[in-house]
Amino acid sequence: MTTELWIVVAAIAAIILVALVAGAVLYRRRQISLTKPPEVEKDKSGGYQAKGSFSFTTGPSGSTALKPPPGKPSGPAAPPEPPIIERTDTEGQPHVGDDAAIPRDAPKRLIRDVEIPEAPTPRPATEPAEPAEAEPAEEAPEAAPSEQAPVTEIEEIEPTEGRLDRLRGRLSRSQNAVGKSLLGLLGGGDLDEDSWEEVEDTLLIADLGSATTTKIVDRLREEMASRTIRTEAEARGLLKEVLVDALRPELDRSIRVLPHGDRPSVTLVVGVNGTGKTTTTGKLARVLVADGRRVLLGAADTFRAAAADQLQTWAERVGAEVVRGREGADPASVAFDAVSRGIELGVDSVLIDTAGRLHTKTGLMDELGKVKRVVEKKAPVDEVLLVLDATIGQNGLTQARVFADVVDITGVVLTKLDGTAKGGIVFQVQHELGVPVKLVGLGEGADHLAPFEPNAFVDALL
Numbered sequence: 150m151t152t153e154l155w156i157v158v159a160a161i162a163a164i165i166l167v168a169l170v171a172g173a174v175l176y177r178r179r180q181i182s183l184t185k186p187p188e189v190e191k192d193k194s195g196g197y198q199a200k201g202s203f204s205f206t207t208g209p210s211g212s213t214a215l216k217p218p219p220g221k222p223s224g225p226a227a228p229p230e231p232p233i234i235e236r237t238d239t240e241g242q243p244h245v246g247d248d249a250a251i252p253r254d255a256p257k258r259l260i261r262d263v264e265i266p267e268a269p270t271p272r273p274a275t276e277p278a279e280p281a282e283a284e285p286a287e288e289a290p291e292a293a294p295s296e297q298a299p300v301t302e303i304e305e306i307e308p309t310e311g312r313l314d315r316l317r318g319r320l321s322r323s324q325n326a327v328g329k330s331l332l333g334l335l336g337g338g339d340l341d342e343d344s345w346e347e348v349e350d351t352l353l354i355a356d357l358g359s360a361t362t363t364k365i366v367d368r369l370r371e372e373m374a375s376r377t378i379r380t381e382a383e384a385r386g387l388l389k390e391v392l393v394d395a396l397r398p399e400l401d402r403s404i405r406v407l408p409h410g411d412r413p414s415v416t417l418v419v420g421v422n423g424t425g426k427t428t429t430t431g432k433l434a435r436v437l438v439a440d441g442r443r444v445l446l447g448a449a450d451t452f453r454a455a456a457a458d459q460l461q462t463w464a465e466r467v468g469a470e471v472v473r474g475r476e477g478a479d480p481a482s483v484a485f486d487a488v489s490r491g492i493e494l495g496v497d498s499v500l501i502d503t504a505g506r507l508h509t510k511t512g513l514m515d516e517l518g519k520v521k522r523v524v525e526k527k528a529p530v531d532e533v534l535l536v537l538d539a540t541i542g543q544n545g546l547t548q549a550r551v552f553a554d555v556v557d558i559t560g561v562v563l564t565k566l567d568g569t570a571k572g573g574i575v576f577q578v579q580h581e582l583g584v585p586v587k588l589v590g591l592g593e594g595a596d597h598l599a600p601f602e603p604n605a606f607v608d609a610l611l
């Protein structure tokens with residue numbers, strides 16, 4: 150009897166023990182699944198690092214014409230000592246740019262929409278084509294479907310010669326009005342003080358600014374006193390001469406985008422929001438490709454996701470390479486990667502589109518300075534193009550001054566001259582900063598970009 154009781158007690162104890170062990174195992178398993186986040190963290194940095202170096206390769210010419218990096222054997226084992234993304238924000242502290250306003254078209258995302266990155270793709274050193282395909286899945290999950298099915302149809306591009314002549318009709322009508330009223334005033338011969346005041350007002354209204362206006366009026370007065378101007382044709386001749394001189398035709402307006410033999414040229418495109426930086430970068434790429442150049446576009450506008458998509462579309466249309474970063478990535482790192490990639494691929498020109506930034510936000514301006522400095526660790530920046538919206542008038546000059554201080558602009562692109570712009574800002578920017586206007590945007594069309602030529606510009610004005 151007692152023995153039986155002991156057996157029953159032992160059996161119950163054994164069952165309880167088994168249940169306890171099983172419970173503990175299950176509990177541990179649950180715990181393991183809960184403690185996965187560290188791996189997710191690892192993915193984050195890995196995904197970020199791999200991101201910048203691979204473009205969404207689109208152009209067939211780009212992938213077939215891959216050149217091995219200069220002086221590098223193509224052994225697969227070599228660890229990728231090419232710049233594994235020079236991360237400049239590893240400290241995890243708030244940094245410049247954090248005070249930025251929300252981009253104008255930023256989609257609102259709920260927390261459940263934010264996708265955790267996949268496992269990191271190892272960064273290959275020698276065959277870039279393969280991972281480039283794997284990248285899109287990781288990049289901006291909410292982005293346009295075009296990423297899945299890249300547009301590969303490459304467009305025919307009109308030759309660039311004589312483009313300003315063809316685009317002349319697109320210069321805004323308001324500019325013609327300025328020319329007309331000036332001709333009307335000067336064509337009458339001797340001018341009284343009221344008429345000179347009117348000339349002055351007309352120039353001021355056309356955004357020439359007071360310094361340039363005074364200079365032009367003084368010169369006109371001088372010339373009118375020493376010549377006989379009786380007809381509108383004579384007035385036109387004089388006015389053209391004076392205005393062209395004021396546009397400083399001696400300035401070097403060549404765009405430094407040709408390669409250096411062993412490395413591509415590097416161009417930074419900067420400016421405030423919405424001036425037309427991305428559009429201009431795309432248009433410039435078209436011009437270069439039309440001239441038989443290989444181009445890589447760097448989408449360092451990581452602030453506005455749509456800007457990178459927009460640039461990618463431009464790249465697809467012309468068959469250029471593109472390097473873009475994850476939304477919110479460090480723009481300096483993306484720009485650095487774009488240049489590294491351009492060197493690896495042996496392209497002729499790397500054009501880097503930067504995020505629009507208000508010149509009044511010092512944090513954003515510091516960030517831009519950083520972009521340039523970081524890029525220069527890889528290759529010198531040949532051209533810094535400041536894109537100015539011609540319709541904003543005087544504010545353009547203020548912007549130009551600040552940008553010139555931060556990144557040493559080498560040229561200005563004046564966009565939207567087809568709109569309500571008066572164009573007088575050309576005179577001011579050049580007069581004040583000594584930086585030439587090199588290109589003008591004359592519309593939203595892909596080929597609506599032209600070199601700036603003082604003669605043709607004044608002709609259009611008059």
Ligand SMILES: Nc1nc2c(ncn2[C@@H]2O[C@H](COP(=O)(O)OP(=O)(O)OP(=O)(O)O)[C@@H](O)[C@H]2O)c(=O)[nH]1
Pocket residue numbers: 420421422423424425426427428429450453456504505506564565566567568589590591592593597
């Ligand atoms: N009419 C006209 N519109 C232009 C010209 N250049 C650009 N645009 C338009 O201006 C708008 C803004 O151009 P974007 O290229 O997106 O400007 P962005 O400077 O890159 O903008 P952010 O990335 O927000 O800083 C677009 O609708 C362009 O089509 C131009 O020369 N003429």
